[in-house]
């Protein structure tokens with residue numbers, strides 16, 4: 001066997017270890033509890049960070065903190081959880097946050113719900129490649145503070161120009177307080193105990 005073939009064979013053997021982390025053994029209830037905790041953590045971290053930034057200065061400064069920080073904070077929460085935890089929306093600002101079919105379909109069913117009568121979180125167990133995956137969607141609603149960057153006329157000129165520069169295809173504008181805004185979406189892989 002040539003060196004190249006050997007190398008390819010070695011890579012083929014190594015591949016499963018690279019692509020799939022071993023799927024942890026846990027019950028559906030345990031997976032659900034982990035999803036709820038992780039979603040709560042991401043919401044808490046982002047809300048605290050955003051409120052602090054808005055109180056500290058102008059929304060135009062806060063939008064920079066939130067823009068760069070949101071992706072970084074999501075990654076930190078994901079790393080400590082050990083599974084994906086992110087935000088998505090039908091009207092998304094960052095194309096990296098675009099929903100997949102499962103997320104989009106569910107959000108369409110609750111898009112008209114309001115903060116005063118919010119939709120309950122939704123979850124579903126799906127078959128994954130190496131086991132199962134609990135997919136958890138936790139709805140988010142627009143508070144007054146969000147209008148600084150997701151409203152219409154409330155958005156200041158400074159924020160406006162930041163958004164135009166960094167998110168030219170922004171769809172996350174024109175919201176009112178109480179509107180459905182999107183979800184925190186969590187995917188917990190698991191294998192049921194024997």
Ligand code: HEC
Nearest residue numbers: 062063066067070087089092093094097145146149172182
């Ligand atoms: C200071 C400005 C600012 C405020 C205030 C703000 N956001 Fe955002 N929001 C952003 C930016 C910038 C992004 C894009 C982040 C990224 O690049 O991932 C974003 C993204 C999001 C996303 C991810 C989906 C998407 O559109 O890309 C959700 C969901 C979201 N915001 C909800 C909220 C909610 C709910 C509030 C109020 C509790 C809020 N935001 C307040 C600036 C803000």
